[in-house]
Amino acid sequence: MNKQILCSMLGLLLSTPCYAASLDVHGEIKVNGKTVISDTGAVEIDSLGERAILIEDYLESTNVELELEVSYFYEYNNKQVKGFATETYYANGDYQYSEELEDGSQSLFTETLTSEGYDLETSGVRVWSEEPEHWSCSGSGTLKFEPKLPSTLLKSSPATETRIVSEVEICSDGTEQQERLNNDHRIFTYLGKTTYSYGELNFEDCILVLRQRNHRHSQGIRTNNEFVKYCKDVGFVEIHSMGRRYKATSISVAGNP
Template identity: 25%
Template sequence: MTKHFSLSVLAILASFSVSAATLDVHGEIKVNGTTVIDAQGNLIQDKSDLIDLIDYFDAKPNSVVKLNKINAKKNQDSTFTFHYDENGRESKEEEHIDNKLVWSMEWKDRTSMSNTVVKYSNWSTEYTTSSKNEFTLSTNHPITQIGITTARSDIYTTKLLESSNSNDPIGEIQKMNEYQYLTVLEKTSYKSESTTIEDCIIVLQDASWMLKPQEIMIPGSEHTSSILIKEPQIRTYCKDYGLVQFGDYKL
């Protein structure tokens, strides 16, 4: 019965089309109880599978999220700490080893097309710099779906404002190009030692700054040399928490 009715409707619509007639519908059109065209004539699409990455990159305003290294060396405690500002946007990263701050990066004085970045390192000696970034292009990841690769990029100049090293060229301006690729692999929950977070995504993330030291053997020699290689990462982001897992670091 349903098939006969559907074919009848199609036949009627076809006859209208041939005769250039008008089908005037007052109100919305539904299929199986779901609105597909609203009363204003707008097509209603199912957006339940769309993912806005910003919802997962950001955290609760003014929150601090600490990740611990699960495969740390014996008697060595290693952590990454992420600070989020009043808008829930990441504003500072810190790395600690045995409670000693060894590296940090902080973003200050943000506008839509500029910011100031303060970097600190203390692996062997303390080193601090402050730089002003001016962007000509800064894009966001578009809304995406599972299995779709998206990209974003920054094109900017960076000017060194201050440095703890007197030999650094204060005022020097460099042109910079950075990019990121990201593919959402799965929507999932995430279980930490203290809680279970229900709304999370697992992603494959690649970026121009994702570099890892690797030792290589020098041909014809017994010595090795360290080089930097690109290494994409599997990461987990959760709503209201931001980044909760990368590499051996977990919430």
């Protein structure tokens, strides 16, 4: 077991500081008569109550279609332009992002899962000059995690993952084939349990997570903090990020549309 995770867990259980050095335990670990770590090193989640969660139970689900909407202001040419965007996460893993600005500019981005990764299509029109500019691109990409987020998150104890994205695109505006590698380093901090309601759907088992992102791309590094609400067997349903609030406007659960 990861020494830092074990130390954080013992600190939560015993309510005392824990300074990781070297800890060699043979057999299970019990607190107040309850096994919290088995003799194989497995974490007994039930014994920790709300102080620990299995994060994979709350991430994107394969039986839920989710749509989120957000409105915001876009800074362009020393003026603010109001924008509106919709994100759709399909149950089969596909993804779509559409955006429209009040000046008439529009864009559409789609990802379709494949056995090798995903295919992507982007298109739109820019109305930033007298003549509208139409554009489109197509390509493919791959995604891997190094490292991957650990299965167990402990309350107030940060855990990290890095998403490595590699994409190749060909655009219709005369630009040559483009390649880019994006490293998205994320720090997850589980803050506690919560609930979420949408229409007649009520989700009683949800969590609030602080997700800190250091996003490396071709133009440098962007850093932002996101407060994300995830619900068990659904995925994320609300995101507060950089002054924008993404909120679910359509949730379709298998067997309960």
